[in-house]
Amino acid sequence: MKKRVVTISRKHGSGGRTIGHMLEERLGIKCYDQQLIEMIAKESGFATDFIEENGEKVTNSLLFNIATSLTFAYNTFSQERMSLQDQLFMTQGRVIKELADKEPCIIVGSCADYFLAEREDVLNVFIHSDKEHRKKIAVEKYGYSPKEVDGILNRKDRERASHYRYYTERDWADASNYHVCLDSGMYGMEKCADIIADLYRID
Amino acid sequence: MKKRVVTISRKHGSGGRTIGHMLEERLGIKCYDQQLIEMIAKESGFATDFIEENGEKVTNSLLFNIATSLTFAYNTFSQERMSLQDQLFMTQGRVIKELADKEPCIIVGSCADYFLAEREDVLNVFIHSDKEHRKKIAVEKYGYSPKEVDGILNRKDRERASHYRYYTERDWADASNYHVCLDSGMYGMEKCADIIADLYRID
Numbered sequence: 527m528k529k530r531v532v533t534i535s536r537k538h539g540s541g542g543r544t545i546g547h548m549l550e551e552r553l554g555i556k557c558y559d560q561q562l563i564e565m566i567a568k569e570s571g572f573a574t575d576f577i578e579e580n581g582e583k584v585t586n587s588l589l590f591n592i593a594t595s596l597t598f599a600y601n602t603f604s605q606e607r608m609s610l611q612d613q614l615f616m617t618q619g620r621v622i623k624e625l626a627d628k629e630p631c632i633i634v635g636s637c638a639d640y641f642l643a644e645r646e647d648v649l650n651v652f653i654h655s656d657k658e659h660r661k662k663i664a665v666e667k668y669g670y671s672p673k674e675v676d677g678i679l680n681r682k683d684r685e686r687a688s689h690y691r692y693y694t695e696r697d698w699a700d701a702s703n704y705h706v707c708l709d710s711g712m713y714g715m716e717k718c719a720d721i722i723a724d725l726y727r728i729d
Numbered sequence: 730m731k732k733r734v735v736t737i738s739r740k741h742g743s744g745g746r747t748i749g750h751m752l753e754e755r756l757g758i759k760c761y762d763q764q765l766i767e768m769i770a771k772e773s774g775f776a777t778d779f780i781e782e783n784g785e786k787v788t789n790s791l792l793f794n795i796a797t798s799l800t801f802a803y804n805t806f807s808q809e810r811m812s813l814q815d816q817l818f819m820t821q822g823r824v825i826k827e828l829a830d831k832e833p834c835i836i837v838g839s840c841a842d843y844f845l846a847e848r849e850d851v852l853n854v855f856i857h858s859d860k861e862h863r864k865k866i867a868v869e870k871y872g873y874s875p876k877e878v879d880g881i882l883n884r885k886d887r888e889r890a891s892h893y894r895y896y897t898e899r900d901w902a903d904a905s906n907y908h909v910c911l912d913s914g915m916y917g918m919e920k921c922a923d924i925i926a927d928l929y930r931i932d
Contacts, residue, residue, distance in 0.1 A: 537905075654905050700902045702740075702857050707910035713928060721924060725916060 529726045530630045530647040533638035535704065538682040539660030539668075541715045542653035546634045548719035553726060557632040558625060565625075566636075570617040572610075580614060581636055583685035584692045615693055639703060640694045649726055652704040653718065655711030732929045733833045733850040736841035738907065741885040742863030742871075744918045745856035749837045751922035756929060760835040761828060768828075769839075773820040775813075783817060784839055786888035787895045818896055842906060843897045852929055855907040856921060858914030 532549060536542020543559055550557035558565075563581065567574045608616070619641040625631055626642050639650040661675045670678055690698035701707050706725060708718045735752060739745020746762055753760035761768075766784065770777045811819070822844040828834055829845050842853040864878045873881055893901035904910050909928060911921045 652904050652910075697900070697903075699904050700900075701855050701904040701907070701910035702902055704904070704910070705912040705915045707855075707904035707907070709908040712908045713931065717928075717931070725920075728916065728920070 528729050529649040531626045532632045532649045534634045534651045536653040539664035540653045540655045541710045545715050545719050546632050549632050552723040555630045559634040565621050583689045650704040652707040659711030730849050731932050732852040734829045735835045735852045737837045737854045739856040742867035743856045743858045744913045748918050748922050749835045752835050755926040758833045762837040768824050786892045853907040855910040856913050862914030
């Protein structure tokens with residue numbers, strides 16, 4: 527079946543977001559990344575900073591738990607006893623499903639592969655590369671300190687894996703969740719985008 | 730760097746072995762699969778049936794443990810206190826490393842990606858597909874009964890995963906272990922072979 531939507535899950539610093547934008551040019555369809563966060567912000571009332579910080583991790587911070595308790599109290603009469611984290615996850619799902627209904631597109635992150643699992647016209651992609659390659663990209667692109675970058679990448683990997691596991695009950699980096707997984711460090715981002723674009727175009 | 734060796738890890742029934750032989754034709758290099766088992770048999774003295782049965786699983790059978798105990802007793806003076814399973818694994822590694830030194834080739838199974846991890850000229854591939862697709866192939870190709878095929882595939886998956894984890898301390902289906910992972914059920918084995926051959930030829 528011809529594909530309509532590409533979802534890209536990616537290890538931090540592997541260039542998954544950049545590959546998404548390369549695909550946008552090659553396929554002539556929109557890549558939702560920062561704009562997805564803004565749409566979720568608009569839909570949910572959460573700040574974009576909050577979504578960027580909490581959209582792909584399960585948090586246990588004290589402040590977050592206090593805010594969640596207050597929300598519980600506030601929502602008692604409406605029976606909506608969801609945590610803020612759960613509310614954010616539900617909103618992500620709603621926005622992503624609406625996007626996939628509305629237009630062919632590329633969606634980066636936010637467990638999009640999980641939310642769209644019932645559609646057959648979705649190509650699920652996972653991008654990774656070895657730690658040294660990711661450290662180099664992360665320092666150059668995100669401005670992390672060379673001393674701290676290893677710890678930051680380890681933390682991001684753990685956060686994304688546990689967030690994905692918590693909500694989907696699947697392993698985030700398990701190849702079986704995706705139609706194609708590529709090491710962007712071995713062949714470069716352009717080649718990854720070529721392969722994905724080729725698969726997307728198959729009838 | 731131009732690749733010399735392709736390793737193919739695969740879920741049972743996903744067509745990884747067939748893709749290996751398609752690559753043999755496309756690339757003009759030999760695919761070691763059944764012949765690898767025969768080479769390991771010759772090197773180790775184990776029967777081919779024993780290698781096929783135990784080469785990709787960690788066994789706990791009583792008979793196997795008795796045989797291992799006898800081997801321990803026999804080897805006490807030579808300080809080689811390895812189980813039969815460990816001896817088989819060590820022989821697999823030696824044969825695979827010799828093959829990679831000897832000629833460009835394709836190696837199916839046997840943790841080849843792990844044994845060749847220090848080489849930079851190896852392309853590591855993982856092939857999988859969804860359970861319904863694998864069940865269909867396994868019934869047609871291996872003659873499993875339709876009633877039993879689901880249980881057989883689950884057992885094979887568990888065996889390969891635990892064998893890989895036991896010896897490599899890594900997750901078998903983790904995309905990060907491989908340069909490319911492909912869902913053969915989505916795009917077919919020919920397309921998978923095309924993508925792998927294309928990556929193999931890149932300088």
